[in-house]
Amino acid sequence: MGAWSLYFLAKAGLYHAGSIGFGWIGNLLFAAALAWPLRWPWARRARRWLAWPVALGLLYHDSFLPGPERLLAGLGGFSAEYLWELAARAVNPWVALALVAGVAAYGLLARWVPFTVVAFLGILSVPAVAELGAGPAAASAVHSAAAPADPQARLQAFYQDESRRKLHLPAGGTPAFDLVVLHVCSLAWDDLDVVGERNHPLFARFDLLFSDFNSAASYSGPAVLRLLYGACGQVRHGQLYRGAPRECQLFPVLEQAGFKTGALLNHDGEFDDFSKLLEYRGGLRGKVQVSRGAPVHMRSFDGSPIYDDLAALSAWWRQRQGQGGQPAALYYNTVSLHDGNRVSGSDTRSSLASYKPRLHKLLNDFDRFIGQLESSGRPVVLVMVPEHGASLRGDKMQFAGMREIPGPRVTLVPAAVKLIGLPGRQGGGPLVVDRPTSYFDLNSLLADLVADSPYGARARPLSARLGSVGTTPFVSENEDVVVVRNAAGGYRMKAGQGAWASYAF
Incomplete structure (x- = not known):
C-alpha cells in the first residue's frame, strides 16, 4: 500500500477527532484493493491512476460537505472572488501541519514500521470503538429500551x-x-x-x-x-x-x-x-x-x-x-x-x-x-x-x-x-x-x-x-443531515443512512 497508508490513518484520526464521518467498509475495501499484490506492471500503473479519483470521492463522501447536486449548483453561481474566499476558509492550518508531520514521520519510519498493517488497524478501529460505545459513532451501538433515549424513536x-x-x-x-x-x-x-x-x-x-x-x-x-x-x-x-x-x-x-x-x-x-x-x-x-x-x-x-x-x-x-x-x-x-x-x-x-x-x-x-x-x-x-x-x-x-x-x-x-x-x-x-x-x-x-x-x-x-x-x-x-436534542440537552446527528452520532461542536 505504501504511502496510501497515510490517507487511511489521517481519515481515521479526523474521524476520531469528530471532524468527518467514516464509512469503514468502503474504506476497508479500498485499502484491500490498494494492498492486493498485482503481477502485471500495466495493472499496477492503472491502479495508481485510478486510486486518486476513488480516494477523493471517498473522502468527499465521508466529509460533511454538501451533496454533489447542491455543491455544483452553488459553484455555478458563485463569483471567483467568493470561491477563493471559501477555499481559504476550508484550509485548516493545524490539520495541514499534522499532515506534513505525518508525511515526515512516514519518510523516517517506513523502513521499520509496517504502515500497511497500521493503516488496516486504523480502519478497523472505527467499528471497534463504536462497538465499545466510546466514540462519535457510539450511538449506533447503543439501543436503549426507553424510546426517549433512542434518537430514531425520538424522531x-x-x-x-x-x-x-x-x-x-x-x-x-x-x-x-x-x-x-x-x-x-x-x-x-x-x-x-x-x-x-x-x-x-x-x-x-x-x-x-x-x-x-x-x-x-x-x-x-x-x-x-x-x-x-x-x-x-x-x-x-x-x-x-x-x-x-x-x-x-x-x-x-x-x-x-x-x-x-x-x-x-x-x-x-x-x-x-x-x-x-x-x-x-x-x-x-x-x-x-x-x-x-x-x-x-x-x-x-x-x-x-x-x-x-x-x-x-x-x-x-x-x-x-x-x-x-x-x-x-x-x-x-x-x-x-x-x-x-x-x-x-x-x-x-x-x-x-x-x-x-x-x-x-x-x-x-x-x-x-x-x-x-x-x-x-x-x-x-x-x-x-x-x-x-x-x-x-x-x-x-x-x-x-x-x-x-x-x-x-x-x-x-x-x-x-x-x-x-x-x-x-x-x-x-x-x-x-x-x-x-x-x-x-x-x-x-x-x-x-x-x-x-x-x-x-x-x-x-x-x-x-x-x-x-x-x-x-x-x-x-436538511437534505442529508438531521440533528436532534436529547432530554439531557446534548445533540445527536445522523448523516444520510449512517448511524446516529454525538454532535459536539
Missing part, C-alpha cells in the same frame, strides 16, 4: 406529534392591525455572540423575544418553506418540496382571515429560484415584488444587486399608508447578511470581516423602520424571524460559513415580536420565552392576536397570551 415520535398540529384562525373578518414578517437570512444567536451584538438596542425594543427558537433548517429554501408552512406542525425535509395543504400555508390562511397578503425582497430572487419558491410553493403567487426602486447597498456572492433594507421597507410603508382599507400582511426577505456579500466602498474583501458592520446596519435599519411605524400611529404587529445563522465560527465538523450540519449554532435564532401602536405599553424590555419553540408556536401567538385583538380597550396583555405559545422539541434537518 419518529416527534413527527407523529407534529402531524397533529394545525392552526385555526378566524376566517372572513377584518383584523385590527397590519402584519409585517421580517425574514432575515444568516442571523443566529451564536453569530450575535461572535460579533458582540447580542445586546444591540433593537432587541430591547421588542415586546417578546424567543431565546430558544429553532429555525429547523440551515439553507434559505427549506427555511422559507418551513416558515410559510408554519400553520401546521413541522414536517420532514423530504416533504417540504412536495407542497403543503392550503390550510398549512401561513399566508393563504392569513388571507382567509382578512389580510391582503404580499411579499417583498431586497434581492432579485433569482438564485435557487427563490421567487418561484415563494410563488408556487409558498402561497404567494403573483404577489412577490423586488425592491428595485431602492438604492443598491451591496452585491451578492453571484454579483446580483442587494437593495437597501430601510429604503425598501420605507417605500412599502408609504405605499401601504396611501392605500388604507384592508389590513396588510407582508412577508419581507433580506439577504443583507448572506455569506459572500460585497459592500460597495468597503476596505475588506472578506465577507466574514464585513459581517459585523453589515449586521449593525441591518439592525439599525430595522430600528428606524420600527420608529416610522410608531410615528404613523397605526397598529402593526411586527415579527422578526431569521432563516438560519451565518455559521461565523463554524465548528469541529464544518468551516466558517458552512451550514451543512443544522446544529444549534446555525438554527437557534433570535425570533421576536413587537406590537406597535399598543396603548399604554409599559417599558422594561421584552418578555422572554426561553422554552424550545419553532414556527407553529410563533404562529399560534399570531392566531391569538388575530382572534382577540391586543388593541382593544379590554384586551388581554401579552403576558396573558403566552399560554397560546406551545413548545417544539429541537429537530433540525
